[in-house]
Amino acid sequence: MMKHIFRLFSFFALIVLVFFGPLSRVAAQTDEGAAEEKKTIELLSNNRQLTMEDGEDRQFLSITKHSPVVIRVQGPSTLKVYFRKVVYPQRPETLEPFELSVILNGKEKQYQIEPAKFVAYPGGKTYQTSLENILRFSIPEGEHRCEFKLPPAVIGGGGIAFEYEEVPEEKVAKKGEEKVKPVGPVKAKREEIGISLGPQVGYIFSLGDVSSFYPELDIRYRLPVLDNNTYVSFVGGYYTSSEEESWNKPDIGSYNTKWELSVIPLTLNALYYLPLKLNKLKVIPYAGFGFGYYLVKFEYGVTNSEGDISPPKELDGSNLGMQMFGGASMKLGPGKTVLELKYSTVKITADESESTGDVGGIAFTAGYLYSF
Numbered sequence: 610m611m612k613h614i615f616r617l618f619s620f621f622a623l624i625v626l627v628f629f630g631p632l633s634r635v636a637a638q639t640d641e642g643a644a645e646e647k648k649t650i651e652l653l654s655n656n657r658q659l660t661m662e663d664g665e666d667r668q669f670l671s672i673t674k675h676s677p678v679v680i681r682v683q684g685p686s687t688l689k690v691y692f693r694k695v696v697y698p699q700r701p702e703t704l705e706p707f708e709l710s711v712i713l714n715g716k717e718k719q720y721q722i723e724p725a726k727f728v729a730y731p732g733g734k735t736y737q738t739s740l741e742n743i744l745r746f747s748i749p750e751g752e753h754r755c756e757f758k759l760p761p762a763v764i765g766g767g768g769i770a771f772e773y774e775e776v777p778e779e780k781v782a783k784k785g786e787e788k789v790k791p792v793g794p795v796k797a798k799r800e801e802i803g804i805s806l807g808p809q810v811g812y813i814f815s816l817g818d819v820s821s822f823y824p825e826l827d828i829r830y831r832l833p834v835l836d837n838n839t840y841v842s843f844v845g846g847y848y849t850s851s852e853e854e855s856w857n858k859p860d861i862g863s864y865n866t867k868w869e870l871s872v873i874p875l876t877l878n879a880l881y882y883l884p885l886k887l888n889k890l891k892v893i894p895y896a897g898f899g900f901g902y903y904l905v906k907f908e909y910g911v912t913n914s915e916g917d918i919s920p921p922k923e924l925d926g927s928n929l930g931m932q933m934f935g936g937a938s939m940k941l942g943p944g945k946t947v948l949e950l951k952y953s954t955v956k957i958t959a960d961e962s963e964s965t966g967d968v969g970g971i972a973f974t975a976g977y978l979y980s981f
Contacts, residue, residue: 648686650771653754654679659768667691673766677758680771684748688755689774693738694724695765697837697884701891701940703764704739712756713746720744738768745774802981803831805840807944809976813848815968821848823972827947829880838882842899846874868909872968874953876901876932896935903930903955905968930955930969944979 656670656678669691672678682688697703708719724739746755757769806828813823825846832839851869858864880897905928910921936949953969 648683648773651681653681667770667772669693669768669770671766672757672759672769674759674761674763677756678769679756682748682753682755684753685750686748687774688746688748689772690744690746691770692722692742692767694767696724696739697765700837707760707763710758710760714753804981805829805944805978807976807978809947809949809974811972811974813970813972815970821850823848823974825974827976827978829978838884840880842878842880844876844878848872864911864913866911870968871906873904874901892937892939894937898933900929900931903928903968905957926957928955928957944977946977947975949974
C-alpha cells in the first residue's frame with residue numbers, strides 16, 4: 610500500500626516540476642524586467658523647474674554657473690541629456706560654443722556644446738533659449754553620482770533634462786567604459802562683470818564758432834534690467850577752438866583780435882541696446898541721452914604793433930548741458946567697436962562779458978571699448 614502511495618506522490622511531483630517550473634522562471638524574468646524598468650533618476654541638488662512653450666513633455670531644470678545640477682543614476686543604462694542655453698539675441702556672445710563640465714563618480718570631463726541658432730521661448734519669460742543639444746552617456750552597472758556644471762564665463766545659464774534611453778544590450782557600457790567622446794583641454798573664457806572702458810575720437814561741428822578734433826573717454830556699466838540691454842555711462846571729453854582776426858580802423862589804426870575757447874564735457878548718460886542684429890557681422894544699434902556739466906574757458910584779447918590795447922582776459926562760462934546720441938556696436942575680440950553720432954547743447958554767458966552762445970554741436974566719434 611505504501612509503495613503505491615509513494616509512486617502516486619512521485620507522479621504528482623513530476624507533474625508540478627514539468628508544468629510549474631517554466632512558469633516560475635518566466636515569473637522571475639518578469640520580476641527582473643520590472644526591476645530594470647524601475648531605474649530612476651534622483652535629483653540631489655536644489656534646482657528650480659522650467660516650463661517650455663514648444664510642446665516638449667520633458668521637465669527641464671535650471672542650471673547656471675552658480676547652480677550646478679547633481680543627480681544619481683543607475684546602470685547599466687544609457688542616460689540621454691537635453692540641454693537648452695539661455696540666449697539674448699542682442700548679445701552674440703550668448704550663442705558662442707562652450708564646454709559643459711560633467712563629473713561622474715568624481716572624474717571630470719568637458720563636452721562641447723554649441724547652442725542652436727534658432728530659438729524658442731520659455732513660458733512667461735522675455736528671454737529665449739536655444740533648441741535642444743543632446744548628449745548620451747553610457748552608465749556602467751550600479752549607482753552613480755553625476756554633476757553637470759557650466760563654466761564661469763557662460764552668460765545666462767540654461768535648462769537641462771534627463772531620461773533613460775532604451776538601447777540594445779550589447780551597446781550598454783560595461784563597468785569603467787565611456788561612450789561619449791570628450792573634447793580636449795580648452796582655454797577658459799573671461800568672466801565679464803559688465804564694465805566697458807575705452808577711448809573714442811572724432812570731430813565736433815559746433816552750433817556756434819567751434820569746430821574741433823574731439824577725443825573722449827567712455828566708461829559703461831551694464832544694468833541687470835530689461836534683459837541686460839540697459840547701460841549707464843560716464844563720458845569725459847575735450848575740444849577747443851580759436852580764431853585771430855586783423856582790423857584796420859582810421860581812429861585807432863591796425864590791430865588784431867584773438868579768442869580761444871576750450872570745453873571739457875563731463876556727462877552721465879543712460880543708453881539702451883536695441884535687440885536687433887542688423888547682419889551677419891552682429892552689429893547692434895543703441896540710443897541714449899544724458900546730462901552733464903560743461904567746463905568752459907573763454908580767453909580773448911586785442912593787440913597792435915605797439916603792444917596790448919587791452920590785457921588778455923580769461924572768463925568762465927561753465928554751465929549745465931544735455932545731449933542725445935545714437936550709435937552701433939560690434940563685438941571684436943575682448944571688447945567691441947563703436948560708432949556714434951551725438952548732439953549736445955550748452956548755453957553759455959561768459960562772466961564780465963556780453964559774449965553768449967552755444968558751445969554744443971554735432972559730433973561724430975568712433976572707438977573701442979574693452980569689456981571687463
